[in-house]
Amino acid sequence: MSWSKNFGPLGLFGRALKSAGRVWEPVIKGLTLMFEDTKPEIIFEGDSEFSHITIVEQGGVRTMYLGPTAQEAETSISVADPEAPIFEYPGLMLLALALRPRSRKILMLGLGGGFIPRLCQRYLPEHQLTVVEIDPLVVDLAQVYFGFTPGGNVQVEIADGLDYLTRQPPRSFDQIWLDAFDGDYIPAHLTTKDFLRLSQRSLRAAGLLAQNLHQTRPQHYHRQLGLTAAVFQEPSLLVVGARCANTVVISPNGPPPLPRQPKELVRAVREFGSLIGPYDLEREIRKVTACPTTARPASPNSRP
Numbered sequence: 001m002s003w004s005k006n007f008g009p010l011g012l013f014g015r016a017l018k019s020a021g022r023v024w025e026p027v028i029k030g031l032t033l034m035f036e037d038t039k040p041e042i043i044f045e046g047d048s049e050f051s052h053i054t055i056v057e058q059g060g061v062r063t064m065y066l067g068p069t070a071q072e073a074e075t076s077i078s079v080a081d082p083e084a085p086i087f088e089y090p091g092l093m094l095l096a097l098a099l100r101p102r103s104r105k106i107l108m109l110g111l112g113g114g115f116i117p118r119l120c121q122r123y124l125p126e127h128q129l130t131v132v133e134i135d136p137l138v139v140d141l142a143q144v145y146f147g148f149t150p151g152g153n154v155q156v157e158i159a160d161g162l163d164y165l166t167r168q169p170p171r172s173f174d175q176i177w178l179d180a181f182d183g184d185y186i187p188a189h190l191t192t193k194d195f196l197r198l199s200q201r202s203l204r205a206a207g208l209l210a211q212n213l214h215q216t217r218p219q220h221y222h223r224q225l226g227l228t229a230a231v232f233q234e235p236s237l238l239v240v241g242a243r244c245a246n247t248v249v250i251s252p253n254g255p256p257p258l259p260r261q262p263k264e265l266v267r268a269v270r271e272f273g274s275l276i277g278p279y280d281l282e283r284e285i286r287k288v289t290a291c292p293t294t295a296r297p298a299s300p301n302s303r304p
Contacts, residue, residue, distance in 0.1 A: 044145065048137035051183055055145055061086065062145060064113050064138075067183025074181055075113025075146060082118070082147050083278050089212055089246040090116050091279035092239040095288075096175055096210040096250050097127070098272035098281055099237075099258055103174035103208070104128060109161035109190065110180035111138055114148025119277045121154050129154045132164045134180075162189050162198070171204045178211040185217050191224055196231040203253040211249045225249065234258070238289045260290055 043062070044055040054065045063076040078084040085091065093116065097103060104127055108116065111133035120129045131150075133139050136158050142148040150156045157164060161180060176199050180187055189195065199209050209232070215221050228236060228251055236251040237258050252258055259265050265285045274282040 044141065046137070048135050050135045051138075053137060053141065055141065064141065064146070065183075066181060072181070072183060075115055075142075077113060077115065077146055085278040087115070088241050088244045089248065090119065091276075091281065091284040092241060092246065092248040092287065093177055093179065093210055093212060094119070094276050094279060095239055095248070095269070095281055095284055096177070096208050097124070097276075098269045098285070099250060100174065100206065100208050100252075101268075101272045105173050106130070106175045106177060107132065107165075107173045107202070108177040108179060109164075110178070111142055111148075111156065112179070112181070113146035114142040115146070116177075116179070117150075117154045117156075118148055119279075121152050123277050125153050127153060131156045132159050132161050134158070134160050161187075162195055165195075165198050165202050168202055170201050172202050173207060174204055175208045175210065176203060178209070185214060185220050186211075186224075191220065191227070193227055193231060196227055200231060200253055205254055206256065207253040209251045209253070211251075213247050213249055215245045215247060221247070235260075235290065239284065239287050240289060242287060262286070 038059045040056045040058040042054060043057050044053070046053055051066045052068045054070045056063050056065065056070070057079070060079050061076055062079055064074040065072065066074050076086045078086060106120075106127055106129045108129060108131045111117070111131050114131075117129060117131055120127055131154065133156060139156055139158065143150075161178075165176075178186065178190060178199075180190055185191075196209070203209065209228075211224065211228070213221050213224055228249060232251040232253070234252040234254060234257050236249050237260070239248040239250065241247060250258065259268050265288055266282060269281045269285045272281070274280055
């Protein structure tokens with residue numbers, strides 16, 4: 001969910017020109033030009049029980065930052081076109097649906113501005129998405145500033161993600177998407193073996209866990225890969241962002257194994273349907289790499 005200012009709007013749009021496609025190129029080019037001539041305006045700043053939250057608007061792009069230094073973006077949208085693909089990682093996360101096309105019941109941990117849930121409401125009405133967000137203020141801000149409205153096939157629960165999972169019966173979900181962020185990294189209690197085992201318990205047979213990890217924190221990133229490999233017996237796939245520091249790790253709860261050959265991956269996407277809103281899954285699937293079977297050793301159950 002996070003996006004470092006090192007990959008900020010201007011640099012991100014420049015990279016996007018090469019990968020977003022002709023449909024979105026005029027939007028991105030226009031936003032890039034606007035950024036060159038405008039200064040950021042803070043349209044909200046305040047504290048919740050969990051975080052300091054800042055919402056900034058610049059050049060027609062609205063961004064939510066978590067944390068006192070406002071260095072990591074939680075959500076970013078174009079005000080004129082809220083579906084413009086400013087962030088790359090949602091397309092990486094949505095690939096999980098193509099890899100298990102019979103999935104219907106999804107749990108998402110972390111709301112942010114509600115960009116992915118909005119896509120699910122519009123383009124995936126047959127999928128039931130439950131979003132768990134710990135911070136009520138984030139839910140309010142997503143509705144006021146980012147155009148998200150719960151309802152239809154998307155419901156929101158105000159709760160801690162780990163507590164929520166603990167209360168669910170075994171085999172409750174086809175997929176679990178970890179997209180939580182606390183202004184620094186994924187909350188520590190969602191990066192443990194206990195969390196991964198609980199996710200495994202909560203997934204149905206052949207279900208998938210998709211984790212949005214950030215390579216800006218290499219120690220945490222490699223540790224989470226190691227923990228995931230230790231808990232999930234079937235090999236995972238890594239979907240590595242080409243213009244962001246995000247990597248989505250997709251781990252099956254059991255057989256059948258995920259396709260690994262490029263032709264098999266492309267075939268899976270084409271059978272599911274290549275487009276979800278602004279994201280071309282056939283392009284995104286080419287960013288898949290196999291997760292190493294031997295990751296760096298992971299010890300201790302708490303994040304360093």
